[in-house]
Amino acid sequence: MRKILSIALVVLLSACANKTINPDGEEGSQANTGAMSGENASGSPTVNPLVDPTNILSKRSVYFEFDEYVVSDKYKSMVLSHARYLRDNSNLSIRIQGNTDERGSREYNLALGQRRADSVKRVMTLAGTQDSQIESVSYGEEKPRAVGHNEASWTENRRADIRYQGE
Amino acid sequence: MWNSLHQSFSSILVLIFCLFSSPLHAALDIEIFGGGASQIPISIIPFAAEERLAQSVTAVVRSDLQRSGLFRMVDSVSSIPHEPSEIIYPDWQMRGVNAMVIGATRLLPNGQVEVRYRLMDIAKQEILISDMETVSVKQLRAVAHRMADSIYEKLTGDIGVFSTRIAYVAKQGNRYALKVADADGFNARTAIEYTEPIISLAWSPDGTKIAYVSFENKKPVIHVQTLATGERRAIAKFRGSNSAPAWSPDGKKIAVVLSKKGGSQIFLINSDGSGLRRLTKSSSIDTEPNFSPDGKSIIFTSDRGGSPQIYRMAVAGSASRVAERLTFEGSYNVSPQYHHDGKNFIYIHRNDSQFNVAIQSLETRQVQLLTDSAFDESPSFAPNGKIILYATEIKGRGILAAVSSDGRTRQELSTQEGDIREPAWGPLPKWRRKF
Numbered sequence: 001m002r003k004i005l006s007i008a009l010v011v012l013l014s015a016c017a018n019k020t021i022n023p024d025g026e027e028g029s030q031a032n033t034g035a036m037s038g039e040n041a042s043g044s045p046t047v048n049p050l051v052d053p054t055n056i057l058s059k060r061s062v063y064f065e066f067d068e069y070v071v072s073d074k075y076k077s078m079v080l081s082h083a084r085y086l087r088d089n090s091n092l093s094i095r096i097q098g099n100t101d102e103r104g105s106r107e108y109n110l111a112l113g114q115r116r117a118d119s120v121k122r123v124m125t126l127a128g129t130q131d132s133q134i135e136s137v138s139y140g141e142e143k144p145r146a147v148g149h150n151e152a153s154w155t156e157n158r159r160a161d162i163r164y165q166g167e
Numbered sequence: 168m169w170n171s172l173h174q175s176f177s178s179i180l181v182l183i184f185c186l187f188s189s190p191l192h193a194a195l196d197i198e199i200f201g202g203g204a205s206q207i208p209i210s211i212i213p214f215a216a217e218e219r220l221a222q223s224v225t226a227v228v229r230s231d232l233q234r235s236g237l238f239r240m241v242d243s244v245s246s247i248p249h250e251p252s253e254i255i256y257p258d259w260q261m262r263g264v265n266a267m268v269i270g271a272t273r274l275l276p277n278g279q280v281e282v283r284y285r286l287m288d289i290a291k292q293e294i295l296i297s298d299m300e301t302v303s304v305k306q307l308r309a310v311a312h313r314m315a316d317s318i319y320e321k322l323t324g325d326i327g328v329f330s331t332r333i334a335y336v337a338k339q340g341n342r343y344a345l346k347v348a349d350a351d352g353f354n355a356r357t358a359i360e361y362t363e364p365i366i367s368l369a370w371s372p373d374g375t376k377i378a379y380v381s382f383e384n385k386k387p388v389i390h391v392q393t394l395a396t397g398e399r400r401a402i403a404k405f406r407g408s409n410s411a412p413a414w415s416p417d418g419k420k421i422a423v424v425l426s427k428k429g430g431s432q433i434f435l436i437n438s439d440g441s442g443l444r445r446l447t448k449s450s451s452i453d454t455e456p457n458f459s460p461d462g463k464s465i466i467f468t469s470d471r472g473g474s475p476q477i478y479r480m481a482v483a484g485s486a487s488r489v490a491e492r493l494t495f496e497g498s499y500n501v502s503p504q505y506h507h508d509g510k511n512f513i514y515i516h517r518n519d520s521q522f523n524v525a526i527q528s529l530e531t532r533q534v535q536l537l538t539d540s541a542f543d544e545s546p547s548f549a550p551n552g553k554i555i556l557y558a559t560e561i562k563g564r565g566i567l568a569a570v571s572s573d574g575r576t577r578q579e580l581s582t583q584e585g586d587i588r589e590p591a592w593g594p595l596p597k598w599r600r601k602f
Contacts, residue, residue, distance in 0.1 A: 097386075106544065108468055135386075139382065
């Protein structure tokens with residue numbers, strides 16, 4: 001019981017943490033995906049793998065180098081885990097949100113962010129995920145997670161995020 | 168030649184005149200004006216009984232003309248003429264005045280105001296304009312802008328843009344407001360407000376609607392809002408991202424950028440959201456379309472050559488839909504917009520780590536950099552093509568700035584709080600459109 005409690009606490013904390021570092025106004029925080037937990041028949045609540053910090057599925061961000069959009073090897077296993085999870089749960093769908101740093105034209109950055117989101121999506125569809133389960137969209141430079149005007153912030157913002165429906 | 172933009176944005180107005188002074192010869196015929204580096208000496212005399220009005224007419228005329236950078240104000244010293252017969256011409260000629268505005272206001276019993284004015288040629292001792300309007304007190308600023316337009320046109324031979332409007336996005340905290348204001352920054356009102364970003368404002372050619380991209384659906388969606396009624400509808404909300412709206416000159420179609428077929432590609436859609444047709448077909452980014460004034464072609468940003476550059480493509484005739492590359496200097500040229508003459512276009516050029524406004528001739532391909540700031544974006548022509556409004560940054564805050572199309576005059580406009588960005592200069596009002 002204590003263990004379950006502490007796990008629940010961790011989940012809660014991670015949900016909070018996720019919410020605070022996520023200034024992009026997402027309505028559903030990670031906590032909402034709790035709806036997907038507790039599905040097994042045993043009756044004992046299980047941790048939703050999407051928010052379990054020990055599960056790779058809780059990792060959602062792919063980072064990119066300047067002017068790059070290829071998913072680098074270090075993110076492949078994470079992306080492929082989501083691809084498999086979607087394949088196994090065909091009722092689920094995700095949105096991949098591409099982001100860029102603030103430098104340059106807003107519309108061109110929107111297109112660059114789109115390209116990053118598309119790139120993550122391609123890795124997943126090549127692994128067998130249904131196209132209809134994934135919508136790739138772009139926030140361009142409009143919703144920066146880091147708001148500084150420096151290399152550290154720019155690095156943080158060159159990113160694509162995976163969001164499950166309802167999150 | 169160039170002229171105006173203006174904003175006094177409730178507060179700070181910084182005018183940076185690269186040229187100044189250079190008084191003209193006293194008895195120069197003002198109608199031959201046309202050079203760049205000269206200012207017309209003009210005296211604008213307070214109108215009779217004007218001090219009784221809530222809004223000074225001549226103050227607005229004066230600041231309009233002054234901000235154009237084309238005029239030098241000469242104050243009256245002793246005599247305050249209201250009628251041509253009251254002007255002591257030799258006195259004014261000696262003070263180097265070429266043109267003078269005189270007039271009178273009269274409060275009518277019904278609360279309306281009658282405004283009479285004349286534009287005088289001091290050298291020739293002639294009346295250049297004589298006009299009268301009767302309006303409500305609320306319309307006094309509008310009357311003054313119309314007056315400034317007439318005076319400007321008479322003395323420079325160019326179209327005045329003082330009666331136009333501008334739109335921009337004001338960001339304060341996490342609130343984003345689409346604002347529409349007079350070209351001098353007054354009468355700003357909020358068309359719509361979100362807690363999600365708004366970008367890429369585009370005026371319909373008739374000035375009644377604005378298309379924009381907003382993110383309240385957790386992704387970019389294109390809306391068209393009717394300004395008079397506030398009614399808005401999503402005209403492009405396809406799977407993926409929807410952005411970069413650009414109206415065709417006849418207002419019937421909107422070029423949009425969609426990712427529904429993968430990548431970012433340019434499509435054409437009717438302004439009511441029907442009749443989607445694909446325009447570009449590439450594996451590269453194609454975005455930021457802008458129609459030529461004749462509506463036959465678009466210029467747009469594409470990275471098909473390895474870096475973002477400006478291209479031109481015919482809209483009709485599917486057969487030879489070949490895009491022609493227009494920019495070659497530098498590795499980053501984006502956000503193109505046609506001049507209304509169809510012969511020039513502006514865009515943002517990256518110059519080392521700076522992003523600046525550039526103007527380029529389609530014929531000679533000659534490029535001129537117009538600004539020297541760090542982060543310029545979203546350039547937008549005034550409807551007379553003489554001034555370019557753009558977004559820039561000062562001390563980390565977004566502000567609007569305007570530069571004359573020859574780069575000689577620059578102004579900066581900011582608000583007390585928050586950022587302003589994504590400017591778009593509206594069209595000429597209907598009664599002044601000649602096309």
